Amino acid sequence: MRFMFLAGGLLLALSSTAMAAQVYKWVDAQGVTHFGAQPPQGQQAETVNTVTAPARPAAAPQASPQGEPAAAPDQRSIDRQVKQQVAEQEAERKRYCETLRTNLAQLQNNPRVRVEENGEVRRITEEERQARITETQEKIAENCN
Known part of the structure; x- marks a missing residue:
């Protein structure tokens, strides 16, 4: 058979x-x-x-009048989730950029910056401060528009 x-x-x-x-x-x-x-x-x-492409199955979504394919309900939920994730990532990036800009302003305007390392607070040297300013400016250039 x-x-x-x-x-x-x-x-x-x-x-x-x-x-x-x-x-x-x-x-x-x-x-x-x-x-x-x-x-x-x-x-x-x-x-x-x-040679032609195989015919579309009958269950395939048809194009809407606007030219976009009509998405299945599960595809719409996936699209909605992806858009939400992108929006969350963009919000997180904006918060990160805001923090970087605040840190840069603090480093540029305050020559006596203190950091906590191993439970002890110490003042950073001018060379460390300049290195951190440069590093922060590079991060802003890479991640923030």
């Missing part, structure tokens, strides 16, 4: 290519492009690939 289905499927698949006729394309003396099953006499013609 499986052999019958396999043989039938194979014959069906091969029959579409066997029935496909050769199509020729040529341009006449007036510059008009022609297509035909027979090449013209005394004129060069090229063959056209007639």
Whole structure:
């Protein structure tokens, strides 16, 4: 029984290519492009690939009047989730940029910056402050528009 289905499927698949006729394309003396099953006499013609894409399944979404495909309900929920994630990432990036700009202002306007390391508070040197200013400016240039 499986052999019958396999043989039938194979014959069906091969029959579409066997029935496909050769199509020729040529341009006449007036510059008009022609297509035909027979090449013209005394004129060069090229063959056209007639393999077509498979037909769309009946359940495929059709295009809406605005030109956008009508999305399935689950696709709409996925789109909504992705948009929400993008909005959250953008909000997080804005908060990060705001923090960077605040830190840069503090570093530039206050020569006596203190940091806490290993539970101890110490004042950073001028070289450390300048390095942090440069690093912060680079981060702002990379991440903030």
